[in-house]
Amino acid sequence: METRRLAIFLFLLSLCLSQSWGTQNYKKLRGRKPCKTLVLYFHDIIFNGKNAKNTTSSIIASPEGANRTILSGQDHFGDLVVFNDPITIDNNLHSEPIGRAQGIYVYDNKDVFTAWLAFSFVLNSTDYMGTINFAGADPLMNKTRDISVIGGTGDFFMTRGVATLMTDALEGEVYFRLRVDIKLYECW
Amino acid sequence: METRRLAIFLFLLSLCLSQSWGTQNYKKLRGRKPCKTLVLYFHDIIFNGKNAKNTTSSIIASPEGANRTILSGQDHFGDLVVFNDPITIDNNLHSEPIGRAQGIYVYDNKDVFTAWLAFSFVLNSTDYMGTINFAGADPLMNKTRDISVIGGTGDFFMTRGVATLMTDALEGEVYFRLRVDIKLYECW
Amino acid sequence: METRRLAIFLFLLSLCLSQSWGTQNYKKLRGRKPCKTLVLYFHDIIFNGKNAKNTTSSIIASPEGANRTILSGQDHFGDLVVFNDPITIDNNLHSEPIGRAQGIYVYDNKDVFTAWLAFSFVLNSTDYMGTINFAGADPLMNKTRDISVIGGTGDFFMTRGVATLMTDALEGEVYFRLRVDIKLYECW
Numbered sequence: 049m050e051t052r053r054l055a056i057f058l059f060l061l062s063l064c065l066s067q068s069w070g071t072q073n074y075k076k077l078r079g080r081k082p083c084k085t086l087v088l089y090f091h092d093i094i095f096n097g098k099n100a101k102n103t104t105s106s107i108i109a110s111p112e113g114a115n116r117t118i119l120s121g122q123d124h125f126g127d128l129v130v131f132n133d134p135i136t137i138d139n140n141l142h143s144e145p146i147g148r149a150q151g152i153y154v155y156d157n158k159d160v161f162t163a164w165l166a167f168s169f170v171l172n173s174t175d176y177m178g179t180i181n182f183a184g185a186d187p188l189m190n191k192t193r194d195i196s197v198i199g200g201t202g203d204f205f206m207t208r209g210v211a212t213l214m215t216d217a218l219e220g221e222v223y224f225r226l227r228v229d230i231k232l233y234e235c236w
Numbered sequence: 237m238e239t240r241r242l243a244i245f246l247f248l249l250s251l252c253l254s255q256s257w258g259t260q261n262y263k264k265l266r267g268r269k270p271c272k273t274l275v276l277y278f279h280d281i282i283f284n285g286k287n288a289k290n291t292t293s294s295i296i297a298s299p300e301g302a303n304r305t306i307l308s309g310q311d312h313f314g315d316l317v318v319f320n321d322p323i324t325i326d327n328n329l330h331s332e333p334i335g336r337a338q339g340i341y342v343y344d345n346k347d348v349f350t351a352w353l354a355f356s357f358v359l360n361s362t363d364y365m366g367t368i369n370f371a372g373a374d375p376l377m378n379k380t381r382d383i384s385v386i387g388g389t390g391d392f393f394m395t396r397g398v399a400t401l402m403t404d405a406l407e408g409e410v411y412f413r414l415r416v417d418i419k420l421y422e423c424w
Numbered sequence: 425m426e427t428r429r430l431a432i433f434l435f436l437l438s439l440c441l442s443q444s445w446g447t448q449n450y451k452k453l454r455g456r457k458p459c460k461t462l463v464l465y466f467h468d469i470i471f472n473g474k475n476a477k478n479t480t481s482s483i484i485a486s487p488e489g490a491n492r493t494i495l496s497g498q499d500h501f502g503d504l505v506v507f508n509d510p511i512t513i514d515n516n517l518h519s520e521p522i523g524r525a526q527g528i529y530v531y532d533n534k535d536v537f538t539a540w541l542a543f544s545f546v547l548n549s550t551d552y553m554g555t556i557n558f559a560g561a562d563p564l565m566n567k568t569r570d571i572s573v574i575g576g577t578g579d580f581f582m583t584r585g586v587a588t589l590m591t592d593a594l595e596g597e598v599y600f601r602l603r604v605d606i607k608l609y610e611c612w
Contacts, residue, residue, distance in 0.1 A: 053241075053429075080581070080612065095299070108314045108342070109297035109485035109504065111471070112492035116300035126484045126506055128297065128528075130314055130352075132344040150344045150373050151352045152316075154484070156508040156526045164506075164527045166354060166542060168373035181371050181384045183557050183574060185526050185544035196557045196575025198371060199384025201398055205268070206421055210577055233582055233612075236268065236421075241429075283487070296502045296530070297485035304488035316485065318502055318540075320532040338532045338561050339540045340504075354542060356561035369559050369572045386559060387572025389586055393456070394609055424456065424609070 082209065083235035086176075088169070089216060090133045090149040091141045091225050094119070099222065105131035109154075119221050123162075124155035135169060139216055139225060147171035153186065161188040165195065171203070178202020180230065182211055197232060208234040270397065271423035274364075276357070277404060278321045278337040279329045279413050282307070287410065293319035297342075307409050311350075312343035323357060327404055327413060335359035341374065349376040353383060359391070366390020368418065370399055385420060396422040458585065459611035462552075464545070465592060466509045466525040467517045467601050470495070475598065481507035485530075495597050499538075500531035511545060515592055515601060523547035529562065537564040541571060547579070554578020556606065558587055573608060584610040 095103040097117040107116040109128035114120045119127055130152050134145035151167020162185070169180040179202060184195025193213045200207035209232035217225040283291040285305040295304040297316035302308045307315055318340055322333035339355020350373070357368040367390060372383025381401045388395035397420035405413040471479040473493040483492040485504035490496045495503055506528050510521035527543020538561070545556040555578060560571025569589045576583035585608035593601040 097300075106299045106314050108299055108316055111482045111484055112473075126482050128316075128484055128504075128506065130316065130342050130344050132350070150350065152342060154506050154528060156506050162508070162526065164542075164544060166352075166371065168352060168371075170373045170375070179373055179382065179384075181373075181386070183371065183542065183544075183559065184577070185546045185555055185557075187546070194555065194577035196555075196577065198386045198557070198574045199396065199398075201372070201382035201384065205398065206396065208575065208582065210575075210581065285488075294487045294502050296487055296504055316504075318504065318530050318532050320538070338538065340530060354540075354559065356540060356559075358561045358563070367561055367570065367572075369561075369574070371559065386574045387584065387586075389560070389570035389572065393586065394584065 080233065082231040082233055084207075084230075084232040086228075086230040086232075088135050088137060088146075088228050088230065089139050089225055090135045090228065091223070092131055092133045093223050094129065094221065096222055104133045105129050119155075122158045123160060125158040126155065128152060128154040131167070135171070139227070141223075141225070146173035146176065151182075162186070163188060176203050178204045180204045180207065184211075186213060188215065197230065204232070206234065206236040207232045268421065270419040270421055272395075272418075272420040274416075274418040274420075276323050276325060276334075276416050276418065277327050277413055278323045278416065279411070280319055280321045281411050282317065282409065284410055292321045293317050307343075310346045311348060313346040314343065316340060316342040319355070323359070327415070329411075329413070334361035334364065339370075350374070351376060364391050366392045368392045368395065372399075374401060376403065385418065392420070394422065394424040395420045456609065458607040458609055460583075460606075460608040462604075462606040462608075464511050464513060464522075464604050464606065465515050465601055466511045466604065467599070468507055468509045469599050470505065470597065472598055480509045481505050495531075498534045499536060501534040502531065504528060504530040507543070511547070515603070517599075517601070522549035522552065527558075538562070539564060552579050554580045556580045556583065560587075562589060564591065573606065580608070582610065582612040583608045 093102055093104045095106045107127050108130050110116050111126040133149040135147045135149055136143040136145055148170050149167055153163045153165040155163050165186050166183040181199045182195055183198050186193050195211050197209035197211055212229040214227040216227040281290055281292045283294040295315050296318050298304050299314040321337040323335045323337050324331040324333055336358050337355055341351045341353040343351050353374050354371040369387045370383055371386050374381050383399050385397035385399055400417040402415040404415040469478055469480045471482040483503050484506050486492050487502040509525040511523045511525050512519040512521055524546050525543055529539045529541040531539050541562050542559040557575045558571055559574050562569050571587050573585035573587055588605040590603040592603040
């Protein structure tokens, strides 16, 4: 009888101590299961000197000698684009937008298409109200590219995570559509 | 007597188990009470071709055809501005600066004033020494706009949070003053 | 006998309660010991109108009137540079690169060399596969400058930390080499 009780004491004690250890080292124990996931699309229509009406983005900087009306020949090296693109929940450009993707990307390589991005999703729908902020490198020729979710506000207060970009469509050098799989690992 | 002891055992056990659960799910339990708050102002004087001496910012990129001396007509769409603005603890431009706000903003909409920002507060005073880094969308026409605090150094080592921007003054297209309510939720 | 058992109960109870407290306040208990450190170098060769072949970066924006071929006289104020620089594990430009540093920096002061940076390390070696994202102010004339690690992917999944930049070499206005001491405090 005494032995059994002592066994329970020791069990409880070890449980408590293991938790104490767990609290101090929680970082290493954290799983990689997202606390929230979203799949969204955004649509970029680049101004090329002729299509002003429907465009959602524009080249605003480039190396000396290049013009800013059309993307440069050398894998667009040095072209910096500002964008304000509609975000949809499916891959249809004409679906009702649930928000806007706003920010910049810049092509940073002469030998292969590579870009660096920093932007925000400004969501304004019945399902989501708030912003998600992103930054990272975008090696466009890879099927999937991971960038960081560096913060959020509103429904995405203080969030962090990883977003996987996929080029879902590409029409000439005028239209492209990105699918973004957003996996949030910090939710408050 | 035995029953009472068993009850205590079970109580302790459940307490421990609930904590174990608590540790794994701590993210959901975190409060939204800031660990530090600051209210600061920064002052942006845009170069317009005539006021070089006192300016703190300059247009450095814009779409083809636009010049970079004055902000463009279409809600300044595509104008990218670099700034290095004094930060003060009250709304007086002539107060002793406690640091500098350094970074970029870019106007990203033709139909309404909207910008995207990324910048740092470099604080250098008796009260604060260190940097706070920010990024986010800034729909200027809203009374308040929330952006993310994405990191910090020095006194703001590893911090994260949310900053609320308010346009505190606007004089023509030359001077504006932003009030920033910084709420930090991660303090190390 | 009963007293001893009660003492153990109380000890266990206090232990559990103290942990409960510990869980809620863990943020204040976190140490400042990095969970991972890296020392890396990156090499920036700026296009100056004559050295096109080996360059890794280019001016793409500047105030009206300045050209984008060479850095401006006023401490390069307003020059925005896109870069795609080799990263090496030692300070030798000709060492085998383990990845590329991709992003932008912009000079933001007329009176002293100061820049603001946002970029990614895209690492692709046997030791490291993944990206690290950075942002922050870079007062170039200081021996060391701290910026934020704002996120990561792959081997650097969800990381955060502080990076200390040091100018390791500077040759005219064409080549500079930065040493980066990366200290990660959040590792998943």
